[in-house]
Amino acid sequence: MVTIADVARHAGVAASTVSYVLSGKRAISTDTRERVQRSVRALGYRPNASARALASQRSNVLALVIPLRTDMHVPVMMQFAAAIVTTARRYDHDVLLLTADEGPEGLERVAQSSLVDALVVMDIELHDQRVPVLRELPMPSVLIGYPDDADGLTCIDLDFVAAGARCVDHLADLGHRSLALLGTPTTVYERQTAFAQRTLTGFEEAAERRGVLGVETPCEHTFDAVLHTVQRLLDNHPDITGLVVQNEPIIGPLLDVLRRLGRRVPEDMSLVAICADDVAERQVPRLSSVTIPAERIGGQAVESLISKLEGADVAALTLLPAALTARESSCQAPHRDLTTA
Amino acid sequence: MVTIADVARHAGVAASTVSYVLSGKRAISTDTRERVQRSVRALGYRPNASARALASQRSNVLALVIPLRTDMHVPVMMQFAAAIVTTARRYDHDVLLLTADEGPEGLERVAQSSLVDALVVMDIELHDQRVPVLRELPMPSVLIGYPDDADGLTCIDLDFVAAGARCVDHLADLGHRSLALLGTPTTVYERQTAFAQRTLTGFEEAAERRGVLGVETPCEHTFDAVLHTVQRLLDNHPDITGLVVQNEPIIGPLLDVLRRLGRRVPEDMSLVAICADDVAERQVPRLSSVTIPAERIGGQAVESLISKLEGADVAALTLLPAALTARESSCQAPHRDLTTA
DNA sequence: AAGGGGTGTCGAAGCGCTTCGACTAGGGTA
DNA sequence: TACCCTAGTCGAAGCGCTTCGACACCCCTT
Numbered sequence: 001m002v003t004i005a006d007v008a009r010h011a012g013v014a015a016s017t018v019s020y021v022l023s024g025k026r027a028i029s030t031d032t033r034e035r036v037q038r039s040v041r042a043l044g045y046r047p048n049a050s051a052r053a054l055a056s057q058r059s060n061v062l063a064l065v066i067p068l069r070t071d072m073h074v075p076v077m078m079q080f081a082a083a084i085v086t087t088a089r090r091y092d093h094d095v096l097l098l099t100a101d102e103g104p105e106g107l108e109r110v111a112q113s114s115l116v117d118a119l120v121v122m123d124i125e126l127h128d129q130r131v132p133v134l135r136e137l138p139m140p141s142v143l144i145g146y147p148d149d150a151d152g153l154t155c156i157d158l159d160f161v162a163a164g165a166r167c168v169d170h171l172a173d174l175g176h177r178s179l180a181l182l183g184t185p186t187t188v189y190e191r192q193t194a195f196a197q198r199t200l201t202g203f204e205e206a207a208e209r210r211g212v213l214g215v216e217t218p219c220e221h222t223f224d225a226v227l228h229t230v231q232r233l234l235d236n237h238p239d240i241t242g243l244v245v246q247n248e249p250i251i252g253p254l255l256d257v258l259r260r261l262g263r264r265v266p267e268d269m270s271l272v273a274i275c276a277d278d279v280a281e282r283q284v285p286r287l288s289s290v291t292i293p294a295e296r297i298g299g300q301a302v303e304s305l306i307s308k309l310e311g312a313d314v315a316a317l318t319l320l321p322a323a324l325t326a327r328e329s330s331c332q333a334p335h336r337d338l339t340t341a
Numbered sequence: 342m343v344t345i346a347d348v349a350r351h352a353g354v355a356a357s358t359v360s361y362v363l364s365g366k367r368a369i370s371t372d373t374r375e376r377v378q379r380s381v382r383a384l385g386y387r388p389n390a391s392a393r394a395l396a397s398q399r400s401n402v403l404a405l406v407i408p409l410r411t412d413m414h415v416p417v418m419m420q421f422a423a424a425i426v427t428t429a430r431r432y433d434h435d436v437l438l439l440t441a442d443e444g445p446e447g448l449e450r451v452a453q454s455s456l457v458d459a460l461v462v463m464d465i466e467l468h469d470q471r472v473p474v475l476r477e478l479p480m481p482s483v484l485i486g487y488p489d490d491a492d493g494l495t496c497i498d499l500d501f502v503a504a505g506a507r508c509v510d511h512l513a514d515l516g517h518r519s520l521a522l523l524g525t526p527t528t529v530y531e532r533q534t535a536f537a538q539r540t541l542t543g544f545e546e547a548a549e550r551r552g553v554l555g556v557e558t559p560c561e562h563t564f565d566a567v568l569h570t571v572q573r574l575l576d577n578h579p580d581i582t583g584l585v586v587q588n589e590p591i592i593g594p595l596l597d598v599l600r601r602l603g604r605r606v607p608e609d610m611s612l613v614a615i616c617a618d619d620v621a622e623r624q625v626p627r628l629s630s631v632t633i634p635a636e637r638i639g640g641q642a643v644e645s646l647i648s649k650l651e652g653a654d655v656a657a658l659t660l661l662p663a664a665l666t667a668r669e670s671s672c673q674a675p676h677r678d679l680t681t682a
Numbered sequence: 683a684a685g686g687g688g689t690g691t692c693g694a695a696g697c698g699c700t701t702c703g704a705c706t707a708g709g710g711t712a
Numbered sequence: 713t714a715c716c717c718t719a720g721t722c723g724a725a726g727c728g729c730t731t732c733g734a735c736a737c738c739c740c741t742t
Binding site for chain 3: 001003004005015016019020023025026047048050051052053054055056057
Binding site: 001044046047048049050051053054059061064068070074075077078081082085086089094095096097098099101102108109110112113114115138221222223224252253256278282283284 | 342385387388389390391392394395400402405409411415416418419422423426427430435436437438439440442443449450451453454455456479562563564565593594597619623624625
């Protein structure tokens with residue numbers, strides 16, 4: 001491997017000069033700079049990452065902690081990860097992949113050994129064990145999702161309370177009086193996963209505010225689960241005409257189930273999903289939806305982290321607004337028979 | 342941050358002794374060892390990763406290069422990634438996440454800067470640009486998938502040729518005489534992605550060998566694409582009674598489409614999928630399938646890499662056998678009307 | 683009693699880089 | 713002309729660890 005000393009010798013300068021050429025931290029004459037750059041190219045020099053990290057106290061690596069759960073929707077996670085890696089590279093950083101099952105201890109490990117300079121943590125629960133640890137860590141972090149007590153932390157997320165509310169408002173505006181939220185699997189609620197809880201809150205508050213019925217039910221990912229959940233739901237509340245879905249994997253099965261049950265979408269049943277745009281577009285009929293802007297959130301997370309590393313102050317909480325796109329899966333509520341009302 | 346010198350002082354020994362206690366590379370008396378270990382705990386010492394890497398020429402980090410493509414099935418990728426990270430941690434290594442869009446240059450970057458000790462590369466094409474680069478890199482690598490020219494490289498993959506063949510054999514054994522392979526999107530074939538091409542080969546060879554009709558068609562991920570592809574397929578080949586699917590995202594839509602077209606599974610149309618077991622189990626009816634053992638492949642990849650790092654020789658090519666599990670989606674071919682034959 | 687071989691520990695020399703202080707020239711100011 | 717600044721470069725001192733050789737010391741052999 002070629003070292004900075006080799007480059008210095010080749011260019012006829014001191015090693016420190018090479019370093020300054022590379023970092024730009026001191027003025028270097030054009031002549032010297034170009035000579036050094038030529039030597040760098042000629043020798044194919046790449047600074048040794050460990051040496052650099054040791055001397056500069058910066059590894060230029062960010063940790064990304066992702067959940068390893070089967071009850072989460074994987075493609076969305078992947079979109080986050082992709083956005084984070086891509087953005088990190090733009091700022092000359094790399095990404096170390098950690099799985100959430102290492103727990104709080106895993107965060108301490110990578111932070112205290114200076115393996116990374118900063119952390120991005122996903123899949124936050126309302127009372128997340130990792131939160132107190134992150135607070136004490138000697139380096140910046142950003143949460144994707146936000147816990148109950150976010151004091152002293154930087155959080156970025158879609159405004160899921162607003163997302164839940166937007167769905168209700170959209171359906172209520174169309175005249176629907178009985179709505180249901182078809183949510184994530186039970187385990188996600190049991191863990192008090194922040195995004196699921198907050199959507200629930202938004203859904204409930206908006207239903208209350210609009211004076212409409214709002215029932216909620218979790219739903220597992222299998223076809224049978226969808227079938228039974230929907231059947232039970234419609235048995236108990238036959239007048240439901242609007243469905244809010246926050247559970248990407250069941251969207252396909254759900255459309256199928258509704259067909260089987262003889263409910264046309266949107267004529268008999270309006271549907272609004274909280275999901276990625278491409279998923280909504282891909283369905284038949286295309287779904288009205290509140291999008292989950294994974295790219296923006298991931299990119300934003302990295303940018304906040306880089307700012308913090310540079311010593312800047314960043315907003316403690318960034319909630320991206322929940323925008324609803326109306327497509328073909330929702331329409332005016334069916335005319336109600338006034339005699340039964 | 343507490344350093345090895347602090348620990349040494351606290352324990353009343355030399356820094357090198359602390360190092361030897363931690364690494365176990367030299368004999369240390371029980372007495373000293375325990376004293377040092379107590380000091381390590383008392384001070385909460387964590388070795389600095391960069392210093393360690395610099396001195397030992399080992400970063401204990403593996404690079405994982407994953408595709409960032411929308412035409413690939415994401416959950417499977419994630420399963421690979423999870424298995425790789427989990428296994429790496431078992432061998433005291435971490436994982437640096439790279440996206441394939443950094444290209445060959447990205448591999449050189451992390452390798453030549455000694456950011457990582459070894460690489461795992463996924464989503465291999467038959468004529469992959471990264472292959473020659475990997476061959477020249479001064480560190481071991483493992484490919485998940487295998488290229489045409491795998492000379493001097495270590496590859497691990499499911500035996501997709503056998504997988505394609507197993508599906509044909511299964512259906513042929515059940516008496517089906519006309520089969521179709523519903524494959525990945527066109528772009529995947531255009532890139533000459535190894536697993537897709539090899540499945541195709543296995544499918545063709547087996548169809549030929551068994552003397553059955555075997556037609557192939559790519560298929561995009563939207564519902565409409567599935568509908569049109571299947572319609573066209575059945576229009577052109579009305580006698581097809583067996584379908585092999587290598588395209589996880591379309592499995593749900595496909596079942597739906599077949600129902601719409603009035604083809605019962607398995608009575609009118611037998612189905613075999615190449616997909617993860619849990620996906621096969623989740624469908625109605627449950628699908629006969631050749632499983633993609635992502636966990637095993639990922640785990641195996643890391644283990645091979647660790648062996649190579651330790652200087653051991655490892656097999657150049659590991660092809661995991663393709664096992665077919667028969668479930669409810671495939672059955673005896675419908676009785677043929679001999680007058681039309 | 684002298685020599686030989688383990689065993690356990692230490693000190694010092696790096697690993698390859700960054701960064702600080704110091705030094706030299708050259709140009710501007712008084 | 714003397715002085716001071718700035719720009720440009722260098723050397724040396726680390727960063728925190730691993731590892732090599734050296735050195736005691738003890739026990740066993742002859």
